[in-house]
Amino acid sequence: MDWELFWSSLWPIVRGGLLGTIPLSIASFALGLVIALLVALARISGIRPLSAIARFYVSVIRGTPLLVQLFVIFYGLPSVGLLIEPWPSAVIAFSLNVGGYAAEVIRAAILSVPKGQWEAGHTIGMSSTTTLRRIILPQAARVSVPPLSNTFISLVKDTSLASLILVTELFREAEKIAAFSQQFLLLYMEAALVYWVFCLVLSTAQSRIEKRLDRYVAH
Amino acid sequence: MSPTDPPIGPPHVSPAGASAVPSSPRDLLLEVAGLSKSFGDHEVLQSIDFTLERGKVLVLIGPSGSGKTTVLRSLNGLEQPDGGTISVDDGALALDFSKPISKGQRLALRDRSAMVFQHYNLFPHLTVLENITEGPRIVQKRPRAEVEAEGIALLGRVGLAEKRDAYPFELSGGQQQRVGIVRALALRPELLLFDEPTSSLDPELVGDVLTVMKELADEGWTMVVVTHELVFARQVADEVLFLDGGVIVERGAPEQVFTAPTQERTKQFLNRLLFPL
Numbered sequence A: 001m002d003w004e005l006f007w008s009s010l011w012p013i014v015r016g017g018l019l020g021t022i023p024l025s026i027a028s029f030a031l032g033l034v035i036a037l038l039v040a041l042a043r044i045s046g047i048r049p050l051s052a053i054a055r056f057y058v059s060v061i062r063g064t065p066l067l068v069q070l071f072v073i074f075y076g077l078p079s080v081g082l083l084i085e086p087w088p089s090a091v092i093a094f095s096l097n098v099g100g101y102a103a104e105v106i107r108a109a110i111l112s113v114p115k116g117q118w119e120a121g122h123t124i125g126m127s128s129t130t131t132l133r134r135i136i137l138p139q140a141a142r143v144s145v146p147p148l149s150n151t152f153i154s155l156v157k158d159t160s161l162a163s164l165i166l167v168t169e170l171f172r173e174a175e176k177i178a179a180f181s182q183q184f185l186l187l188y189m190e191a192a193l194v195y196w197v198f199c200l201v202l203s204t205a206q207s208r209i210e211k212r213l214d215r216y217v218a219h
Numbered sequence B: 001m002s003p004t005d006p007p008i009g010p011p012h013v014s015p016a017g018a019s020a021v022p023s024s025p026r027d028l029l030l031e032v033a034g035l036s037k038s039f040g041d042h043e044v045l046q047s048i049d050f051t052l053e054r055g056k057v058l059v060l061i062g063p064s065g066s067g068k069t070t071v072l073r074s075l076n077g078l079e080q081p082d083g084g085t086i087s088v089d090d091g092a093l094a095l096d097f098s099k100p101i102s103k104g105q106r107l108a109l110r111d112r113s114a115m116v117f118q119h120y121n122l123f124p125h126l127t128v129l130e131n132i133t134e135g136p137r138i139v140q141k142r143p144r145a146e147v148e149a150e151g152i153a154l155l156g157r158v159g160l161a162e163k164r165d166a167y168p169f170e171l172s173g174g175q176q177q178r179v180g181i182v183r184a185l186a187l188r189p190e191l192l193l194f195d196e197p198t199s200s201l202d203p204e205l206v207g208d209v210l211t212v213m214k215e216l217a218d219e220g221w222t223m224v225v226v227t228h229e230l231v232f233a234r235q236v237a238d239e240v241l242f243l244d245g246g247v248i249v250e251r252g253a254p255e256q257v258f259t260a261p262t263q264e265r266t267k268q269f270l271n272r273l274l275f276p277l
Helices: A003-044 A048-063 A066-080 A086-112 A115-123 A128-165 A170-181 A184-216 B068-075 B103-112 B128-139 B144-157 B173-185 B203-219 B230-236 B254-259 B264-274
Strands: B028-039 B042-053 B057-061 B083-088 B093-096 B113-116 B191-195 B222-226 B239-244 B247-252
Touching: A003 A048, A003 A086, A003 A128, A003 A170, A003 A184, A048 A086, A066 A086, A066 A128, A086 A128, A115 A128, A115 B113, A128 A170, A128 A184, A128 B128, A170 A184, B028 B068, B028 B222, B042 B068, B042 B222, B042 B239, B042 B247, B057 B068, B057 B230, B068 B113, B068 B191, B068 B222, B068 B239, B083 B103, B093 B103, B103 B113, B113 B173, B128 B144, B128 B173, B144 B173, B173 B191, B173 B203, B203 B222, B203 B230, B230 B254, B230 B264, B239 B254, B239 B264, B247 B254, B247 B264
Parallel strands: B057 B222, B057 B239, B113 B191, B191 B222
Antiparallel strands: B028 B042, B028 B083, B083 B093, B239 B247
């Protein structure tokens, strides 16, 4: 094994992770959560057209491959005159994707909060919006953290697809060095190793957050 | 209430307990007439009428499904009747449910009262003190320091001062329900509503909650209580309504309803409660 190549390529790959993969994941996840919350509320709203649109969106996102969504936005839209740069294309595709999956998680979490909590909020004089914000969502957050953490970890790995639309991130750095050195196995294994370390860190963070949110629950 | 206790009492009673505010001979807080509600074909309430004077305690009894909880929830705007009227403060606020009710009217009705639930419905993600101050702080926009001081004082009165920073799951059912009562009191309502407040409690914890409720009644709070606790009802109620099948079958002073019921259905119900076997 070419250890020299391994060590000399480690920093470029890690840097691709720190400057590409991580910011891309965080931006897409943050935007995706906003989309997801709006879609979840649309589905719960009971307003027919709204909830139908939301259901359609979730169905399309979950029923089509992420790679296809990414290609439609980056390679497809230019043919109707919509030219979007690689980075924004990736953020749009990933956040729409997260939105579709996380919407169902958030919807289920909101519905899991007992009806009595809504009534208690109303009875102390809160509007439905205030009750949602101060009473329901904090409780729903606790329920949805484990599945949403999994969504985030999947997203970190899925951002490797962005290398196919020319975004400079972890995997694209590895590919470039691999193409140049012809050491495919070494470089791809190295990329895998870096992804794995990233995800280990995230899992640790996940269990810390879960512990923190569990402080008001009987064990 | 000792002289050192904070001045937190029912709105019309002065802190010293003296009747500084003269009450008119007929100081009507609540007037309910012809209240009705259906779920589909099922009529849960048919023409419910009653009045409640300030400082009095009304107890609703009856079998499950009799409509007593629906009456209580209607008074707090959690349930919307299909017909009838609810009038508060000698008509200062009047809701006619045969017409569409505006959101503002419903909120105004809710502002007058505070509810204590059978299953406590405390906010599990907030501490005891946060549970109590949430409404006054967020909805009534009162200053945090004032609201917290009042909350701590109220907690002291129900014997839970040291639990202010606990989460609800750390409390027994009886303690949770006392917090539920304090949460209602902290809103400074004119009317306290209790929906079977002791029905989820272990028998040995019921007394703590009933004691607090009795003290509130003695202080002059106006209360509507749905309960199966007949001894409590007899001691505390000024009037008892027996509901069955969505109608008021019998009403009167507790001695009359409990010792000399005139209706067959009332007798059967009381017998079942007193002699379940």
